Amino acid sequence: xxxxxxxxxxxxxxxxxSACSGPVPVEPPELVETDRAAxxxxxxxxxxxLNDEEPRDxxxxxxxxxxxxxxxxxxxxxxxLPDDYDKFSSCEEANxxxxxxPLEEIEDQAADVTLTAVGYQPVVRLEMPADYRPEGAAAxxxxxxxxxxxxxxxxxxxx
Numbered sequence: 001x002x003x004x005x006x007x008x009x010x011x012x013x014x015x016x017x018s019a020c021s022g023p024v025p026v027e028p029p030e031l032v033e034t035d036r037a038a039x040x041x042x043x044x045x046x047x048x049x050l051n052d053e054e055p056r057d058x059x060x061x062x063x064x065x066x067x068x069x070x071x072x073x074x075x076x077x078x079x080x081l082p083d084d085y086d087k088f089s090s091c092e093e094a095n096x097x098x099x100x101x102p103l104e105e106i107e108d109q110a111a112d113v114t115l116t117a118v119g120y121q122p123v124v125r126l127e128m129p130a131d132y133r134p135e136g137a138a139a140x141x142x143x144x145x146x147x148x149x150x151x152x153x154x155x156x157x158x159x
Contacts, residue, residue, distance in 0.1 A: 023057040026065030029078035035122040039064045039077035041151040042124065046075070051132060051140045071129040073140065077152075078122040085118055091158035094138060095145030098158025099126075101137075109134050115141055120152035 031039065046066055049055070053069030066075045084102055091098035092106075092115070099115040106113075110130055115137060117124040126144065128137055 023059035023061070024067035024072040024074060026058045026060070026063040026067070026074060026076060028060060028063040028065070029076065029080075031064070031078045031122065035078050036064070038151050038153070039122055042077050042147050045147040045150055047143050047147075050075075050143055051136045053132075069132070071131055073129065073132065073136075074127045075144075076125050076127075079116070079125045081118055081123055082114070082116055085116070087156075089118075089158075091118070092138075092141070093158070094141040097141065097145040097148045099141050100158060113137055117141075117144075117148050117152070117158075119154060119156050119158040120148055121155050122152060124148060124152065 043064060043066055046055075050068040050073060053073065056067040056069070056072055058065050058067050064077050067073065068075075082100060082102065085100050089100055091100050093099070097117055098119050100118045101113060101115050105111050110133075112130050113128050113133060115126045115128065124144070126140060128140065132140070
């Protein structure tokens, strides 16, 4: 390998590793103690990878959130219900957990997608970049079903 080729390879490697090196910002929600405990249990039970993507550091480090991959899929617990969600909204079900997805995000497979487990308390949200669509969203919510069911309270099923 020539010196120039080695230099290009080294530069490309540095760019790739630096893209993932910084922590992912997570907006920490205000939680009552019982919701905080449920969210902590949820995050303790998350899979080692999500949609085959490795975990990332988050900022602040103690935020009740997680991130995977680059671009980052961001998972937050204790969030509010989406403004456009109501009891008549449809849900996507994966392994017994219903996730609300805004209709315009379902229809536009090139858009980022926000999936919210609205039937459970505290509420969990997964923000997924379009890069992982269409299969990634379904795979990720299927992988999250067990930690949701094991740690959060089922309030109302999502139809």
